[in-house]
Amino acid sequence: MAQAMKIAIVDDEQDMRQSISQWLALSGYDTETFASAEDALKVLGPEYPGIVISDIKMPGMDGIQLLKKLMGADSTLPVIMITGHGDVPMAVEAMRVGAFDFLEKPFNPDRMSELAKRASNARRLTLDNRALRQELSGGTQIMNKLIGASPVMERLREDILDLGQADGHVLIDGETGTGKTLVAHALHAVGSRAGKKFVLVSCAALEEEALSKRLFGPMMPEDAQLPAIEEARGGTLVLEDVEALSDTLQARLLSVMNEQGTPAETRIVAISNLQEAGKTSEDVLRPDLFYRLAALRITMPPLRQRGEDILTLFTRLSEQFAEEYGCEAPQVSAQEAAQLLQAPWPGNVRQLINIAERAVLQSRRGSGTIASLLMSDHEEMQPVMTTEGKPLKEYVEAFERMLIDNTMRRHKGSIASVMEELCLPRRTLNEKMAKYGLQRSDYL
CATH class of the missing domain: 3.40.50.300 (P-loop containing nucleotide triphosphate hydrolases)
Structure with a gap:
């Protein structure tokens, strides 16, 4: 689940800081306020996980000076400037320096929310892109x-x-x-x-x-x-x-x-x-x-055309989320595996990520099923109808492969432990691993 974006509010007037903070907090943002540009610079940097809303006219370092310092440190950081009524030269200067946009006092709160949403989306894209490049x-x-x-x-x-x-x-x-x-x-x-x-x-x-x-x-x-x-x-x-x-x-x-x-x-x-x-x-x-x-x-x-990849991805994702939340990954039954394979996945991998995280969270609480998650997903992504069916043999094989893969991962490649848990003789386990392209070395 996406973490709420931060919004740093910089204004020397306490009433203004509080009113902006309260309005944006009601819109779901994580706000923090600063009474001066100098205080804000102690926190704001190239990896700041959010955006900035700053007044232009402030004692000491003004908003334009703050903007220049922020742009020098991270030119992709969205900064929304607040200007006085009719103060066009200030707004033009702010946009020239690199401001994301500006608001003119007295401003419409809905306009501020709209700008904050656009700026936050742009910031999230930048940070995701930056993290992906590093990784x-x-x-x-x-x-x-x-x-x-x-x-x-x-x-x-x-x-x-x-x-x-x-x-x-x-x-x-x-x-x-x-x-x-x-x-x-x-x-x-x-x-x-x-x-x-x-x-x-x-x-x-x-x-x-x-x-x-x-x-x-x-x-x-x-x-x-x-x-x-x-x-x-x-x-x-x-x-x-x-x-x-x-x-x-x-x-x-x-x-x-x-x-x-x-x-x-x-x-x-x-x-x-x-x-x-x-x-x-x-x-x-x-x-x-x-x-x-x-x-x-x-x-x-599309994900619905990727067959057993759906189970592989779900397993990897649920393991990652389980590690993140400090709990065990949910065990997928044969019926749930079939439901995952049959769902049309209109949101594709992004939807699968969401389902995997929610499956881990509800498993930690000891309630809920994967079927209920598929049915209760966002309205525009409701996989109520399943895709065209497949032969039973394909569902069985997909579940079998997932089960062996999960068990091998859990036991870190210990053949003896997998044989004991799945009640399989060694020869049968070896044959099935060869059939499904699973290699012990991948789990060590």
Whole structure:
């Protein structure tokens, strides 16, 4: 479950600090307040897990000076500035320095909540991206994150290796929650640009003017951040939600791509996250841009097409969450394994992660079933109907493989312990492990 984003509120007026804090706390944010910029700087840094809302006019260090220091430390930190009524020059200066946006007193609380939500989403994306880059610094490591032995996952890994070595632009599309951003990282990590810059921009997180500036500039000499197309020079620029680009920005992106020639100076990896029924990236992108991007294309397989990978992923995820929460991972029955395999998974891997975490939490309480979680999931993801059935033999084999895999993990590869728990003779266990591609060395 996503942790609530922090919001640092900096204002020398106590009443203003408290009113903003109370309003945002009611919206589910974790707020902390500071009476001065100097106090705030003792806490705010490059890894701050949230955003900042600051007044501009304060005694001592004012909001603009604070903003400059924050941008110098982390130019991706969203800072929302509060200006006095009619104080346009101050607002313009704040935006030039790098403010995410500004609020003019007296401001509408709903407008503040809307800005806080946009800024928090952008911050979460930045921090997730940063953590992923640190964790997955090598191509081998990131490919190991693409778990699964299903034919569609084998083909996906092959496509990544092939396209990673190519140098053209790439379009990644597919259903929501299938791991498109992870694949963008993998394409960068396994290719010749692995040691170069990897820059990710969410096209849906910024309004058009701010997005245009972030992508193409112009940037002022005082700005700490280069335009993304320059920042990623020689490396990879990933455009999430590419369908959110306006016609004007699509034309400008195409112009930049045409100017670069072949091989491209900056590789563009576009991610399409279309939610509208019956719409594809080809429907919303101008044709010349679409065909430039889709010359190399990866369509992510939905989870429901990955067969036994569902059980493998559920097991790994529930083990990770069990370790995090300090409890035992829930044991999956044959009926529950069949339910996991049959569910349509409209939210894909992202939904599976959610279900696995909730299964661990309810197991810790000693109540609930996986079936109840599947039925009570978010309204837009309710897997009430199951997908087309499979032969009983496939369900039995999938459960059997999961059971042996889980038992081997629990006993850290001890064949004797697994034989005793599953009441299997050694020869039968060896035959089944060979049948399911399980190797003892993987569990030691």
